[in-house]
Amino acid sequence: xxxxPVPGSIDDTLALLKAADYVADRPxxxxxxxxxxxxRPLFLEGEAGVGKTExxxxxxxxxxxxxxxxxxxxxxxxxxxxYEWNYPAQMVEIRIAEAxxxxxxxxxxxxxxxxxxxxxxxxxxxxxPDLAGPPVLxxxxxxxxxxxxxxxxxxxxxxxxxxxxxxxxxxxxxxxxVIITTNRTREIHDALKRRCLYHWVDYPSAERELDIxxxxxxxxxxxxxxEVVAFVQALRAQEDLFKAPGVAETLDWATALCELDQIALDxxxxxxxxxxxxxxxxxxxxxxxxxxxxxxDQTKTKTAAKL
Amino acid sequence: xxxxxxxxxxxKLVDNVVHFARLLRSAGMxxxxxxxxxxxxxxxxxxxxxxxxxxxxxxATLVSRREHDVVFQEAFEQFWRPRGLLEKMIELMxxxxxxxDTEPKAKAGSLxxxxxxxxxxxxxxxxxxxxxxxxxxxxxxxSEVLQQKDFAQMSAxxxxxxxVALRSLVLPLDTVKTRRFVPAGRGRRIDMRRSIRxxxxxxxxxxxxxxxxxxxVAPPIVALFDISGSMSPYSRLLLxxxxxxxxxxxxxxxxxxxxxxxxxxxxxxxxxxxxxxxxAGSVEDWSGGTRIAAALKDxxxxxxxxxxxxxxxxxxxxDGLERESxxxxxxxxxxxxxxxxxxxxLNPLLRYDRFEAKARGIRAMLPHVDEFRSIHSLDTxxxxxxxxxxxxxxxxxxxxxxxxxx
Numbered sequence: 001x002x003x004x005p006v007p008g009s010i011d012d013t014l015a016l017l018k019a020a021d022y023v024a025d026r027p028x029x030x031x032x033x034x035x036x037x038x039x040r041p042l043f044l045e046g047e048a049g050v051g052k053t054e055x056x057x058x059x060x061x062x063x064x065x066x067x068x069x070x071x072x073x074x075x076x077x078x079x080x081x082x083y084e085w086n087y088p089a090q091m092v093e094i095r096i097a098e099a100x101x102x103x104x105x106x107x108x109x110x111x112x113x114x115x116x117x118x119x120x121x122x123x124x125x126x127x128x129p130d131l132a133g134p135p136v137l138x139x140x141x142x143x144x145x146x147x148x149x150x151x152x153x154x155x156x157x158x159x160x161x162x163x164x165x166x167x168x169x170x171x172x173x174x175x176x177x178v179i180i181t182t183n184r185t186r187e188i189h190d191a192l193k194r195r196c197l198y199h200w201v202d203y204p205s206a207e208r209e210l211d212i213x214x215x216x217x218x219x220x221x222x223x224x225x226x227e228v229v230a231f232v233q234a235l236r237a238q239e240d241l242f243k244a245p246g247v248a249e250t251l252d253w254a255t256a257l258c259e260l261d262q263i264a265l266d267x268x269x270x271x272x273x274x275x276x277x278x279x280x281x282x283x284x285x286x287x288x289x290x291x292x293x294x295x296x297d298q299t300k301t302k303t304a305a306k307l
Numbered sequence: 308x309x310x311x312x313x314x315x316x317x318x319k320l321v322d323n324v325v326h327f328a329r330l331l332r333s334a335g336m337x338x339x340x341x342x343x344x345x346x347x348x349x350x351x352x353x354x355x356x357x358x359x360x361x362x363x364x365x366x367a368t369l370v371s372r373r374e375h376d377v378v379f380q381e382a383f384e385q386f387w388r389p390r391g392l393l394e395k396m397i398e399l400m401x402x403x404x405x406x407x408d409t410e411p412k413a414k415a416g417s418l419x420x421x422x423x424x425x426x427x428x429x430x431x432x433x434x435x436x437x438x439x440x441x442x443x444x445x446x447x448x449x450s451e452v453l454q455q456k457d458f459a460q461m462s463a464x465x466x467x468x469x470x471v472a473l474r475s476l477v478l479p480l481d482t483v484k485t486r487r488f489v490p491a492g493r494g495r496r497i498d499m500r501r502s503i504r505x506x507x508x509x510x511x512x513x514x515x516x517x518x519x520x521x522x523x524v525a526p527p528i529v530a531l532f533d534i535s536g537s538m539s540p541y542s543r544l545l546l547x548x549x550x551x552x553x554x555x556x557x558x559x560x561x562x563x564x565x566x567x568x569x570x571x572x573x574x575x576x577x578x579x580x581x582x583x584x585x586x587a588g589s590v591e592d593w594s595g596g597t598r599i600a601a602a603l604k605d606x607x608x609x610x611x612x613x614x615x616x617x618x619x620x621x622x623x624x625x626d627g628l629e630r631e632s633x634x635x636x637x638x639x640x641x642x643x644x645x646x647x648x649x650x651x652x653l654n655p656l657l658r659y660d661r662f663e664a665k666a667r668g669i670r671a672m673l674p675h676v677d678e679f680r681s682i683h684s685l686d687t688x689x690x691x692x693x694x695x696x697x698x699x700x701x702x703x704x705x706x707x708x709x710x711x712x713x
Contacts, residue, residue, distance in 0.1 A: 075486025
């Protein structure tokens with residue numbers, strides 16, 4: 001298997017994402033290109049559902065690399081994220097050594113704590129050489145892990161290496177492509193951010209969102225797609241929504257309306273399917289109570305002008 | 308010849324990026340030398356061919372928070388645009404460009420930006436923080452008196468004494484279990500790694516079990532301080548208390564009057580007086596009016612998802628005298644209550660013996676708090692410390708008592 005080279009320019013990066021069905025804007029392509037070129041981790045921050053995780057998946061697919069995913073959660077520690085010793089096997093080994101009459105302690109210790117008994121977890125796995133090229137390591141929703149966990153990542157992020165006290169330092173020949181995502185439910189420490197390139201993934205513009213809907217929900221007609229995007233954009237422009245719908249919600253909604261054989265938006269269907277777009281009862285109640293017809297009218301006039 | 312021509316703008320480019328980084332730093336962005344090196348490398352990697360690419364290249368390396376986006380944009384426009392510097396760079400860096408002898412005047416531009424920045428700095432320093440005016444009627448004060456004295460009626464000396472007393476308070480030792488493990492002498496969970504290492508020390512002959520237990524941390528505190536006119540003396544002293552509290556646990560502090568300001572970074576300074584001065588410098592509405600509902604809404608929307616992790620205790624310090632819509636206030640209080648472990652409302656109005664929950668704002672807020680306590684003297688702060696150390700509210704501080712009474 002030959003290694004797919006990383007893109008050589010920002011335009012190439014844009015083309016790579018496009019080929020893998022990801023509609024990216026130029027700022028994102030720039031920062032992605034730089035991350036690949038400078039071999040630095042990429043730190044993606046943004047609201048839920050704007051396609052942060054998808055970037056890593058698309059990158060792995062586009063470059064033909066293995067995708068290693070580390071989903072973060074509170075209490076995540078070294079033994080689940082980096083490495084773990086295989087205790088049962090170690091205990092058996094000790095018994096065998098005992099039975100064989102081996103008495104040299106230091107020899108036994110170096111036997112027991114050797115790579116043979118090391119269980120590799122995602123981070124260590126990502127440092128292993130791969131025929132297809134360095135893998136893509138996706139550290140997803142880092143803000144879900146507690147602060148203590150961030151410190152485990154510093155070494156691997158800055159030097160692509162992991163130090164195991166019993167063995168020593170394991171270093172990657174070629175650094176993996178690291179993508180970190182967070183929803184900003186808390187601030188990540190500056191020490192970690194400093195080692196990465198930072199990018200805020202924003203909601204897409206109407207134009208780009210329409211492209212995304214066309215690409216991902218081909219079943220939706222041109223008129224429906226226009227209206228869906230215009231409606232969602234109008235919703236996002238509302239100041240007092242607690243959580244604005246993300247791109248993922250737009251796609252879900254477009255798919256839902258397709259399944260219902262809708263060719264255009266009508267108030268009744270919108271009211272019934274609002275739960276696909278908005279996930280807070282307050283928001284749903286607010287939109288249903290007063291603003292639904294107003295929003296729909298806006299949407300209709302806007303799309304009529306375009307068509 | 309050509310080599311020197313291309314090398315020269317490279318050197319200028321480095322200079323300019325460094326200058327630009329310095330500008331960002333003086334505008335309050337944390338741009339260290341390592342980032343500047345990154346930025347130069349990034350520009351070299353991406354090349355300069357388009358303005359927006361150059362913009363995003365610098366953005367990727369120099370910006371690490373969304374809030375700095377605007378600052379960066381402003382600085383970029385100011386620094387690179389007026390002199391046409393970037394255009395010249397693009398021309399010089401592209402291989403076919405004819406050599407030019409017009410040198411970008413780095414000095415004049417950076418001077419102008421520096422002047423603009425300095426002007427801004429002078430303006431902020433002019434707005435001095437208002438002094439607390441207290442009539443020093445009381446001349447003798449024993450510590451007993453001090454303990455029970457209302458903060459708002461203290462003389463300057465008494466305030467100084469109160470600050471010392473606040474620093475020497477024994478801080479609460481409440482902890483919650485985390486999902487992380489630490490070694491323990493005894494317990495029910497076996498720490499295999501330590502057990503095996505210990506057994507190897509003895510040649511693997513015998514195995515003594517090592518144990519681990521759940522780690523415990525002090526739960527974080529999120530404090531929301533009303534700094535309107537009547538509240539300001541209380542808030543100032545409580546900030547000292549919070550500063551002390553911040554040494555042991557994560558404390559996030561917001562001040563609100565007519566708008567909400569996050570002063571967590573400022574409070575992190577080692578010296579409490581410096582920290583307070585920094586707070587005062589960054590907040591414009593000390594001792595102004597208050598809009599509780601608007602401030603809470605702002606907090607819920609912009610900050611709660613960012614600072615309310617780890618099950619925090621929320622300390623809300625306000626008199627609850629809101630003149631605007633009550634419905635919004637109840638709604639926002641409800642949301643705040645639902646996103647924290649415990650919501651403690653500290654209200655100095657409770658110092659009056661005949662206080663009743665009659666005001667509409669107070670009635671709207673009371674159903675959504677876990678504890679309702681006074682906070683007007685050192686004694687009440689000591690009570691708060693004790694209350695933080697245990698769980699749940701007592702009959703004394705149960706908000707329902709006040710609702711029933713009213």
